[in-house]
Amino acid sequence: MLLRVAITLQTLALFATPITAGLLLSSPDGRALHSVSAYGVFAVAVLHLVAAILVWRPGGGSPRPILYAAGFLGLTLAQVALGIAQVKTLHVPLGVLMFGMSVLQFSRVWPAAVGRRGGDVHAARGHLDHP
Numbered sequence: 001m002l003l004r005v006a007i008t009l010q011t012l013a014l015f016a017t018p019i020t021a022g023l024l025l026s027s028p029d030g031r032a033l034h035s036v037s038a039y040g041v042f043a044v045a046v047l048h049l050v051a052a053i054l055v056w057r058p059g060g061g062s063p064r065p066i067l068y069a070a071g072f073l074g075l076t077l078a079q080v081a082l083g084i085a086q087v088k089t090l091h092v093p094l095g096v097l098m099f100g101m102s103v104l105q106f107s108r109v110w111p112a113a114v115g116r117r118g119g120d121v122h123a124a125r126g127h128l129d130h131p
């Protein structure tokens with residue numbers, strides 16, 4: 001559950017960044033708003049890493065989500081550095097990639113929310129029992 005909440009918050013925070021990026025390009029207060037949303041993504045990426053560690057120990061789950069969360073935090077730091085350095089040719093596509101990765105991860109942890117039955121054993125059984 002902890003990981004689901006962290007990934008949901010991360011996806012929502014990333015969804016806000018292109019919106020504030022649009023404001024950055026079109027309004028005087030946009031830069032501050034984009035910075036706030038960027039550091040929101042950073043805070044949620046740290047939370048995601050902490051959640052992944054807690055799911056492993058003491059949760060007794062797999063350590064794999066730690067690798068993903070650590071990689072994502074690394075991408076977030078690179079994204080902040082590219083934004084501050086104004087390297088738009090890398091910053092904009094990396095932002096889109098990060099949002100795509102997060103949505104993919106969201107669909108893996110919440111298969112029912114996106115209408116996927118593959119990951120849900122009970123849904124698959126129900127489908128077979130009642131065609």
Ligand code: HEM
Nearest residue numbers: 017018021031035038041076079080083084086092095096
């Ligand atoms: C699709 C998503 C995104 C788009 C389209 C986007 C676009 C932009 C643009 C156009 C700039 C201005 C660059 C310039 O002034 O030349 C910028 C700056 C910046 N971006 Fe993004 N960005 C996105 C996502 C992110 C994310 C996910 C982060 C961090 C987690 C981030 C962090 C920053 C930072 C720190 C700046 C510098 C702000 C400043 O100079 O005050 N951006 N971004």
